Amino acid sequence: MNRIRAARQALGWTQNGLALEAGISARTVHAVEKNRPCRQATKRRILSALGVPWALRFEYFASPRPVRRPVPEAFEEARSA
Secondary structure (H helix, E strand, O other), X not given: OOHHHHHHHHOOOOHHHHHXXXXXXXXXXXXXXXXXXXXXXXXXXXXXXXXXXXXXXXXXXXXXXXXXXXXXXXXXXXXXX
């Protein structure tokens, strides 16, 4: 189960309740509980509302994935020369 959902349910809150406490939309809470990415400010608001220290954020949210960008062909050719 999602840690955010578990913490919310442990407090007896609905998604709307957490949204009100965190100052975000219920739709955002729903998306976060579906493990969709969100802004750092949103994470802070949610954790603060749940009473979870920011230091534990990686236990509640997945760590960001690295962005892989394609390497331009000209760069590849110069590197191999």
